[in-house]
Amino acid sequence: MLYIGCHLSSVKGFENMGKEALGIGANTFAFFTRNPRGGKAKDIDTADVQRFRELAEKNGFDKLVAHAPYTLNPCSATEKTRNFAYMVMEDDLKRMEYIPGNYYNFHPGSHVGQGVEKGIELITEVLNDIIKPEQSTIVLLETMAGKGSEVGGRFEELAAIIDGVKEKDKIGVCMDTCHVSDAGYDIINDLDGVLAEFDRIVGLEKLRALHINDSLNPTGAHKDRHAKIGEGHLGLEAIAGFISHPKLRGLPCILETPNELDGYAREIEILKKAYEK
Numbered sequence: 001m002l003y004i005g006c007h008l009s010s011v012k013g014f015e016n017m018g019k020e021a022l023g024i025g026a027n028t029f030a031f032f033t034r035n036p037r038g039g040k041a042k043d044i045d046t047a048d049v050q051r052f053r054e055l056a057e058k059n060g061f062d063k064l065v066a067h068a069p070y071t072l073n074p075c076s077a078t079e080k081t082r083n084f085a086y087m088v089m090e091d092d093l094k095r096m097e098y099i100p101g102n103y104y105n106f107h108p109g110s111h112v113g114q115g116v117e118k119g120i121e122l123i124t125e126v127l128n129d130i131i132k133p134e135q136s137t138i139v140l141l142e143t144m145a146g147k148g149s150e151v152g153g154r155f156e157e158l159a160a161i162i163d164g165v166k167e168k169d170k171i172g173v174c175m176d177t178c179h180v181s182d183a184g185y186d187i188i189n190d191l192d193g194v195l196a197e198f199d200r201i202v203g204l205e206k207l208r209a210l211h212i213n214d215s216l217n218p219t220g221a222h223k224d225r226h227a228k229i230g231e232g233h234l235g236l237e238a239i240a241g242f243i244s245h246p247k248l249r250g251l252p253c254i255l256e257t258p259n260e261l262d263g264y265a266r267e268i269e270i271l272k273k274a275y276e277k
Contacts, residue, residue: 001027001250002243002244002253002271002272002275002276003027003028003062003250003251003252003253004026004027004028004212004243004252004253004254004255004268004271004272005021005026005027005028005029005030005252005253005254005255005268006024006026006029006030006254006255006256006257006259006264006267006268007029007030007031007032007067007254007255007256008020008021008029008030008031009031010031010032010033010042013045013048013052014045014048014049014051014052014099015048015051015052015055017029017031017052018052018055018056018059018061019055020261021061022055022059023261023265024261024262024264024265024268025265025268025269025272026264026268027059027060027061027062028061028062028063028064028065028252028253028254029064029065029254030064030065030066030067030105030254030256031064031066031067032066032067032068032069033066033067033068033069033092033095033096033104034069034088034092035069036067036069036070036071037069037070037071039069041091041092041095044095044098046098049098049099052099053099062252063101063102063103063208063209063252064099064102064103064252065102065103065105065140065174065209065252065254066092066096066102066103066104066105067105067106068088068089068092068104068105068106068107069088070107072084072085072088072089072106072107072109073085073109073110073112074086074089074108074109074122074123074126074127075108075109075110075111075112075114075118075119075120075121075122075123075151076109076110076112076122077111077112077113077114082122082126085109085126086126086129086130089104089106089126089130090129090130092104093130093131093132093135093137093139096135096137097135097136097137100136100137101136101137102136102137102138103137103138103139103140103172103174103208103209103252104137104138104139104140105139105140105142105174105209106139106140106141106142107142107144107150107152108123108141108142108144108150108151108152108157108158108161109122109123109150109151110148110149110150110151111149111151112149113149116151116157119149119151120151120157120160120161120164121164123151123161124161124164124165127139127161127164127165127171128164128165128166128167131165131166131167131170131171132167133167133170135170137170138169138170138171138172138208139170139171139172140171140172140173140174140208140209141158141161141162141171141172141173141174142173142174142176142179142211143155143158143173143174143175143176143179143180143183144176144179144183144224145178145179145182145183145221145222145223145224146182146183146184146222147182147222147223147224153179153183153222154183155197155198155201155202156201158173158201158202159201159202162202162206171206172206172207172208172209173202173206173207173208174208174209174210174211175198175207175209175210175211176210176211176213176256177210177211177212177213177214177215177234177239177242178211178213178214178215178224178225178226178227178232178234178256179211179213179224180194181215181219181233181234182215182217182219182220182221182222182223182224182225183220183222184219184220184222185197185219186219187234187238187242188219188233188234188235188238191238191241191242191245195245195247195248204247207248207251208251209251209252209253209254210242210243210248210251210252210253210254211253211254211255211256212229212239212242212243212253212254212255212256212257212271213226213227213229213232213255213256213257214226214227214228214229214230214231214232214233214234214235214239214257215227215232215233215234216232216233217232217233218233219233226256226257226258227257227258228257228258228259228263228267229255229257229267229270229271230270236270236274239271239274240271240274240275240277243271243274243275244274244275244277253271255267255268
């Protein structure tokens, strides 16, 4: 079965996101844990959460893929910025336990001139401070496009972070089709080779979720500009081959294309048909 959804607004709560997902043919979704630019998260409504959990169980939802704010940089050269990332991520992981057993995805950050090794060291420090052995949430490192001083554009960098995390069963990876292509991995012509490389370096057992996006730029551009499915350099055929690959089947697929709900509904329908072929 294809588990597919998109980013939804959490402003009206979990039950509303669940209903919106069903309305567009989705059986999973992503949401920002708070404003994408950071700031205080809204209070958890436990009754709303319970209604969502009942709806999700009734309708066979897969795991959700929550997303940390884009502004977090746990490997910043500035201590204040690192402390902010720590504070937000620690709070987010506590809140995630209201919907246990799901994923919390974040961008590893930018080392801003300190070097990749230092960036990896700082990211690992934060993760070891916030990840608790008793939590049910798995934290996901997102594959990045490798622009500027981003950490996570190479599989080796993700593996180094995971190697440094003490609670190995609480850490995984979310592979973004736009990002991984922009980073130089040829998922159009050599998906088998890319997945074999990921397995050798990181381990396919660590791949827990997928972000499904077309790219406005060709492979290796290091730009990170998402496009609607079939309107970029990846194209529908490559994306359909990606989500239906035997080694990726069953993973939650989250659309982050430049769309409103009706656009996501169309893409979900298109990808469901492509998946079933």
